[in-house]
Amino acid sequence: MKTTTASAALFLALGLALAGCASNAETAEPAEPSATTDALEGTITVFAAASLKGTFTELADDFEAANPGTTVELNFAGSSDLVTQITEGAPADVFASADEKNMAKVTDAALAEGEPVDFATNVLEIAVPPGNPAGIESFADLAGSDAKVVVCAPAVPCGAATAAVETATGVDITPVSEESSVTDVLGKVVSGEADAGLVYVTDVIAAGDAVEGIEFDESDEAVNTYPVVALKDSAAPDVAQAFVDYIASEAGQKVLADAGFGTP
């Protein structure tokens, strides 16, 4: 009968559509282990720290180009927000953190597949508005009373790094604001509200002409190490691991170095 065929077709279409709209973790492949290494296929979701936005977007594109049949979905946020999402069960396949403290939370919760790999480092740099209105030249200048300095709050990775440098140099900054994310610090410098801010080297490079950067030697006192790991319960574990490997590979490292990241 025409109606039975029609409804069967409709059912089939619905089923296919549903399968297609399935969450990122589901792949078109049945759950058979991919024995062969040729033709990686699958979709992975990568949770990455906000400071990795530019580089990871590029790395994802390169990876997809090199491995047609794979799709890399990216989710950028503050590292601790990502940790919260992961521990509460958000579907992620790879996690790249801006510091080891947050990565430890994930490994301690036994959510990591294997050991985390350090793939980049970042150090602090002073960012000032174009023209350097307050005439900052060194880290010590930041402690001058008239300069409006904005830093990250000690609770976040860039703030912890700031505090470490302060301790090491004995210079105590009195900031006018302690932001919760390095993006907000950068924003205040770009808008001219702040005379100077402590951000990452990569942020200064990414901001281009919007800010001027002032490097300082003491930045080596606080090096931020970025680890990455594949996560358990991934629906495409081989793709996930392949991506992690790619980040650590020469090609991946070059992208990171171009953005200003240091070697791990």
Place this chain on the structure above:
Amino acid sequence: MTVLGGVPRWVAALAALGALFVVLPLAAMITRVNWAEFLPLITSESSVAALLLSLRTSLAATALCVVFGVPMALVLARARFRGQKILRALVLLPLVLPPVVGGIALLYTFGRRGLIGQSLEVLGVTIAFSTTAVVLAQTFVALPFLVLSLEGALRTVGTRYEAVGATLGAGPTTVLRRITLPLVFPALLSGAVLSFARALGEFGATLTFAGSLQGTTRTLPLEIYLQRETSPDTAVALSLVLVVVAVIVVGFAHQAGSSGLRGGAIR
């Protein structure tokens, strides 16, 4: 009449569902509270500083909302001029504007390079990174609540009593003081309380415009935002404090609103 008071069952069911939708997340949050550490967490130096700052700034913002919101509501409700509809839409804009966008706009106005901020800098007045900035941000987002609430009540009350007052010899200010405002007092009060609640919870505009420094600009919501990085327990505990304050404030508003109808203030 039954408990439902004539409301159809399916309507009551939908209402229950809606209520559940609001209450469940609160309940879920409460189950995560670390009760053992609760008191030390909310009485820590940073927590107390944040709470006191929040209360201070919200009260100041509410006062500003009343001082400016009442005249705005009066003009919108009573005066008749071209472009009134547009003005009303603009005044209500902060309601739909994402607070972060509001903060950016305030920055472009009062920031060091801002429209007005520039001139203020020259005069030696800096608003950025100050408690004043927090109050401004809170006032910006909370003002429409008061204006809306009051304008509605002013329209309902109408102008007849005011006309009578005028014929009895009361000048415009006396009419306002002794007739108009007393008549809409319940709406004014509930509007002010709503504004207070909104100011208390304000986050996006404060973050973008005022910055975050303990005791100066780090209000309770900002403190919660920061604490969630290192101590989710503190964040949840402080959130509970905020919820309790909000519940008390809103409950008070409702009480004042209904008892304020003494002798049928609005008929």
Place this chain on the structure above:
Amino acid sequence: MTLSFEARVADRGFDLSFDVAPGETVAVLGPNGAGKSTLLNLVAGLVRPDAGRATLDGEVLFDTAAGAFAAPHIRGISMLAQDALLFPHLSVLENVAFGPRSAGVRASVARSAARDWLAEVDALDLAERRPAQLSGGQAQRIAVARALASEPRLLLLDEPMAALDVSVAPAIRRTLRRVLEDRAAIVVTHDILDAFTLADRVLVLDAGGIVDEGATREVLERPRIRFTAGLAGLNLLTGVRTAEGLLTDGVELRGAAVEAVAIGAPAAASVRPSAVQVSLLPPPDPAGNRLRGIVRDLEPRGDLVRVRAEGLSADVTPARAAELDLASGTPVWFAFPAAALSVYGG
């Protein structure tokens, strides 16, 4: 002259002028939409005229030519409406004391004056109540006290009894009669009993203009226009004075002159509906007045039925109306004795 007034409001078709003498109460009558409320609002200052001038005791209320406009609160004119509009959030005493207090009188002095006025309207025992606890009649009495407590130079009343029960109105009317005794006031009303009780003079308004005015008895007992006659409940016939009475529509009627009118001069005459008989056949009495008419409608009025034709009405018993099988369109004869017709200048 207490009040001198002339004004035009274009979009309401309002254009008239009148005066109020010191201590005089003027009643304003007219159909809905005639402009009665506009008149009061213009005097009170709640509406601005397009053109005109008004003064009260020599002080300018408005003068469009000079661009002057006194705000309502400095005019010294109080207004009383159908709705008492007592301030709901104030006690009765506070309500009455409102006027004096607004004038800057000290609270204690204002309150004692308020008590005096409440006593004047027999409402002193209600002083501590709230408006929500008052009946319509009580509220209206207190509204009167409140309006008078501000010692107005002119009092405006907008159908003050209209919202009250028939049983309550008389008491208010008596109170008003007493307090308006030597006071300048303008009373807008639909009820001619109000006009007779309270007013020295009457203004009849229609479509934004004055169509009749004069002393109360004069206007209401000797109406010269249909509308006023209708208000007064009288039949009106117009025509020319004859030796015997009135010549109207080619018919000679016999009547008694109640004022001197020259023969041949325009005249009007009135006759009460209750004095008019209705019949289907021509009335037999040649000495009486008789007029033809076609029934337009029948209006039950208590124990009588008013038979209305174009220009004439008669009150008959329901039994009689049934007996004559009256219906719309029935040709009938109206008859009334000469004594019932009052003739006066038109």
